[in-house]
Amino acid sequence: MPLTSSSGPLRVAVIGVGGVGAAHAHAFAAHPDVELVALADAVPGRRDAVAAELGVPRVLGDWREVLAADGVDAVSIALPNALHAPVTIAALEAGLHVLCEKPLATTVADARAMVDAARTAGRVLEVPFNHRKRGDVAFLERYLADPGIGEIYHVRASWRRRAGIAAAGWFRSRELAGGGALIDLGPHVLDLVLHLLGEPAVRTASAAVHGRLGTAGYGRSRSAAPVRDGHDVFDVEDLASAFLRLDGGVSVQFEISWAGHAADDEDISLEILGVDGGVRLFSRWYATEGTVEVFRDVGGVPAVIRPAVDGRGGDHHSVVRDFVAAIRSGAWAEHDGSLALRRTEVLDAVYRSATVGAEVEL
Structure with a gap:
């Protein structure tokens, strides 16, 4: 037993x-x-x-x-x-x-x-969802609560790679993976947004997805194995772009990509705009130092504040500690996968919108 x-x-x-x-x-x-x-x-x-x-x-x-x-x-x-x-x-x-x-x-x-x-x-x-355990994310969570940036009205969130199409064959198979870049990297970015905003409901999604680079032979990760005929399909997206409308009127601009002829190279970016200020987390190649900027008016003059933040954490050790603690607590009904289900519902709406070419409701 x-x-x-x-x-x-x-x-x-x-x-x-x-x-x-x-x-x-x-x-x-x-x-x-x-x-x-x-x-x-x-x-x-x-x-x-x-x-x-x-x-x-x-x-x-x-x-x-x-x-x-x-x-x-x-x-x-x-x-x-x-x-x-x-x-x-x-x-x-x-x-x-x-x-x-x-x-x-x-x-x-x-x-x-x-x-x-x-x-x-x-x-x-x-x-x-280990990225929410990063020290810089924890700092943003505290800062948004006190002193805060006023009423939040818009978020820009992304995870973009220059050449990061996954090496494993199943990652590139819709049958085995269920999608491409969006279902791979998107859960983490979406989790950060909803977590920091206090878990608002997502009402609508309008989206487009593209798989052009992967099918053209571009964007493979430098660690990717050579293509093996008959074992290496690519029928998923390498870029997804979405616009989400949340409860309370907040909007989210959301972009996930495995590859692109662009400057971005393993960049995780999260920018939250409020009436009285804004915050940005920008982490290139999983950097943990110097990742946070705060934007406010000081004496009527726009100012950029770069707080000293220990961004370490976010590894699987923190996830395992929480998992064990949840089991030991006995409060199992509070850890039934519902939070992850809500992320799946949003990602599904993004894919549905891209398929029909129109905004969809959740």
Whole structure:
């Protein structure tokens, strides 16, 4: 029976130990209240290497073996997006707590089914929105509350890459990923916006998506593997641009791209405009120092303030700490995946708008 009390370490298995899954495994292994008991991955060399590095006793080839194993309380899932729903639902039905990589699912229907499964099982379902744990984001959260920038009316948010089309074949497959740049990077940026604004509802979305660079052979990440005929499709977008209308009249200009013949190169930007001031977070190549600027009038003169902010954090260790704390708290109903579901609903509206070429309501 999976752990339901605070006695003993939380016994965790990680399913999928590619780049992000390996980060999950390292974070769980470093947690003092966790025992990393198993790894599962279809690639033997990959799973064996991580297991040897971390001293994990059980190495499995199929996620179903994890769910059938004794002595597991929670699983971390870092598989291709299309597998998030079936594996998560099966794990919840087996009585396990679940940390599932973003996006929660590739469709709203699947995301809702995952949340329903968490509620029925009475288990935690979390998605690691780790960027909200950055120190500069925490600073903005405090600053917007006090002294604040007055009434917020518009937000510009983006994550743009110069040449970052994903290396893994499944990332470029609509069937396996559910989309491209938007579903890959968009959940993090959207989460930052809604988190800092206090979780307002998104009412409408108007959007366009483009997949021109990927199909023309441009924009591949320098770390991308060579194209293998028959194994390397590209039928997703490499750029998505959207305009969102939120409750209370706030508007959001939202752009996500994997590639572009432009100056942007792994730039995360968030600009929040208020009546009495504005703030901007700009992080290139995941920089954590000097990322925040505040714009206000001082004595009637426009001024730029660059506060000293420790922007560190935002790694998977912070996500794992929160996940374990949520399980230990026993307040599992507050961690049922609903927040991630709301992000999925917005991304779905963006895709629907781009498909029909008109604004859509959520």
